[in-house]
Each structure stands twice: as C-alpha cells, then as structure tokens.
Amino acid sequence: MKLSSDNSSTEHPNANDDNPFNKLRNSFKTYGIAFLLDLARTFRKMDKTNENQISRKDFTATIEEKKLLTKAEAEEVLSDLDIDNTGFIVLDDLIKKLKVPIPRIRKNTIDAAISKVDIKKNGLIPLSYLEEIWDGTAQSYIGEDKTAEERKALYLDILKKDAAHEDFVTIEEFTNLHWIQSNLTEDDADFILTMRQAYDLEPEPFLTVAGSEYADDLGGPRRFSHVSQDSVSRLSRPRESMVNENQSISR
Structure with missing residues (x-):
C-alpha cells in the first residue's frame, strides 16, 4: 500500500x-x-x-x-x-x-466494514471477532517489515490501548482508526483493496464508480476527487483476485 x-x-x-x-x-x-x-x-x-x-x-x-x-x-x-x-x-x-475529509468512496468502504463487524448491530464491535477475521497480509500501514500475524497483534494492541472497555470497540473508535488510515493512504484503490482484504469484504457497486465526493462526516460533500481508470479496473475485479493484488501492494 x-x-x-x-x-x-x-x-x-x-x-x-x-x-x-x-x-x-x-x-x-x-x-x-x-x-x-x-x-x-x-x-x-x-x-x-x-x-x-x-x-x-x-x-x-x-x-x-x-x-x-x-x-x-x-x-x-x-x-x-x-x-x-x-x-x-x-x-x-x-x-x-477533527476529521480531515476523505473521499466518499472511502467512507463507504469504512461503512461496509462496520456493517460486517458490528455483528450484534448495537454499535459495539467485539475484539474477539476482529481477532478472528482481520487479515494482515496487505496491511503494510501497520508495519511494512511485519508478518501478517505480527500486524494483527499490533492492530489489536492499537485498538486495546487506553480503551475504556476490554472486550469491544465502539463504531466511533473503529471509524477513527480507519479514517486516519485513509488520510495516510495516497490512492483510493489501495485503501479500498486493503480494507476489503482485511475484513474479507465483497466488492460493492458503489466502489467502482469513478469520481467521488469528499466526506467530512459533517453531513455534506466538500469537493470531488479523480479516480483513475486503472483504479476503476482494479476495484472491479472479483474478490478471488484481490489477495494477489494486495500482496503486491504490501511489498
């Protein structure tokens, strides 16, 4: 990435x-x-x-x-x-x-991950479930020189550090972590593909639309960003090809 x-x-x-x-x-x-x-x-x-x-x-x-x-x-x-x-x-x-606006296409990806991990639909995401499903293969933002398992351990440590609760994170906390991941990631496709791979997300139609509004979480768009045709092509690939794509991103 x-x-x-x-x-x-x-x-x-x-x-x-x-x-x-x-x-x-x-x-x-x-x-x-x-x-x-x-x-x-x-x-x-x-x-x-x-x-x-x-x-x-x-x-x-x-x-x-x-x-x-x-x-x-x-x-x-x-x-x-x-x-x-x-x-x-x-x-x-x-x-x-406090949130630097991100492209709407990325906010939609974070929301898709939340929809999957908020398994009880109560706004509380079990850490045990994140430990079970999170895949660190392509998550180089956690540590380029780390293995997938080392990245998972670091990811869980980040979520647990100074938490007010032991067994879960809130949707706000989950969003805040990945919001900054987005801010630190240069390319829309890189961010979306790593999130898909981390949480085993299915590609969604809204992720393949070229051109995206900026989301600042304040209720409206800020400006437009360009998603290249190459990025659209990469985002349109089936999930089966995603692992190889992400492995190349992580190197």
Missing part, C-alpha cells in the same frame, strides 16, 4: 494554511495511525457524566499537554467550537471536526 508523504491526494482544502484547527487535525501526519483514536478516547474519558461534553479548560489543557497547539492556538480553535461561550464543547461535534 502506498502511503502519502504529503497527503496531497487526501487532505481537505486549505490543509496547508496556518489555521490552528487545520494544524490540529493534520497532526496525524506526525502522530500516525492512532492519532484520532487516542485523542478522541482521551476526550471521551474526560466526560465523566456521559453528557457528551467537556469544558474549554480540559480541552486546552489536553491540547497543550500533548503539544498539539499553543495555548493561544487552542483558544482560537475554541472560538469555533464554543460559539455561544457556554464554557463547554460538544464532543460529537469536536470529533467530527
């Missing part, structure tokens, strides 16, 4: 400007695959009463402690998050806004 060095094909408009919010949500380039998963978990744990909010003070302290922004930059971000000056931030809104 090709990882993007500058994320030029996957980042949102104005991603390279000096806006503190853009700087914050592009921190995945420095902190890697678990950035959004870990940061969202940190914020969720601060919500002791499960009211889906944290204080401005807690937000600023966390961002400063993790050296993601200066105090002044954090205050600027807060002006966008707490526009009514309530002193609190809605966590669902914060986590959505």
Whole structure:
C-alpha cells in the first residue's frame, strides 16, 4: 500500500494554511495511525457524566499537554467550537471536526466494514471477532517489515490501548482508526483493496464508480476527487483476485 508523504491526494482544502484547527487535525501526519483514536478516547474519558461534553479548560489543557497547539492556538480553535461561550464543547461535534475529509468512496468502504463487524448491530464491535477475521497480509500501514500475524497483534494492541472497555470497540473508535488510515493512504484503490482484504469484504457497486465526493462526516460533500481508470479496473475485479493484488501492494 502506498502511503502519502504529503497527503496531497487526501487532505481537505486549505490543509496547508496556518489555521490552528487545520494544524490540529493534520497532526496525524506526525502522530500516525492512532492519532484520532487516542485523542478522541482521551476526550471521551474526560466526560465523566456521559453528557457528551467537556469544558474549554480540559480541552486546552489536553491540547497543550500533548503539544498539539499553543495555548493561544487552542483558544482560537475554541472560538469555533464554543460559539455561544457556554464554557463547554460538544464532543460529537469536536470529533467530527477533527476529521480531515476523505473521499466518499472511502467512507463507504469504512461503512461496509462496520456493517460486517458490528455483528450484534448495537454499535459495539467485539475484539474477539476482529481477532478472528482481520487479515494482515496487505496491511503494510501497520508495519511494512511485519508478518501478517505480527500486524494483527499490533492492530489489536492499537485498538486495546487506553480503551475504556476490554472486550469491544465502539463504531466511533473503529471509524477513527480507519479514517486516519485513509488520510495516510495516497490512492483510493489501495485503501479500498486493503480494507476489503482485511475484513474479507465483497466488492460493492458503489466502489467502482469513478469520481467521488469528499466526506467530512459533517453531513455534506466538500469537493470531488479523480479516480483513475486503472483504479476503476482494479476495484472491479472479483474478490478471488484481490489477495494477489494486495500482496503486491504490501511489498
């Protein structure tokens, strides 16, 4: 799988400007695959009463402690998050806004994986089931020099680290992990093929459409990206040919 060095094909408009919010949500380039998963978990744990909010003070302290922004930059971000000056931030809104938009075709792929792994349809994904089905053959983003089994162990460790629960991950956590995987992956076809292989997904008609809207998880498209004819051809292949395709991607 090709990882993007500058994320030029996957980042949102104005991603390279000096806006503190853009700087914050592009921190995945420095902190890697678990950035959004870990940061969202940190914020969720601060919500002791499960009211889906944290204080401005807690937000600023966390961002400063993790050296993601200066105090002044954090205050600027807060002006966008707490526009009514309530002193609190809605966590669902914060986590959505921390996501760098990805092509709609990739969001659909993540949703297809969720549909498969949320086996009880209760929003809780059993880690035992992920351990059973997840295939690390092509998942080079976990470690290019690792075997499939070593990658599986690392994948499970990432999901378990600092988790508030032992036996499952939430849909939000699962999505956050693969959202950053998408941000780190240069090519639409590479991302979709590795996700298919990891979770043994069947190709779906929507995955073979050339041209895709950007999804920012805020309820609407941002812009369009081009999916090459070669990518369309690769995505249209039956699942039986996928393993060889992904093995070549991982090398």
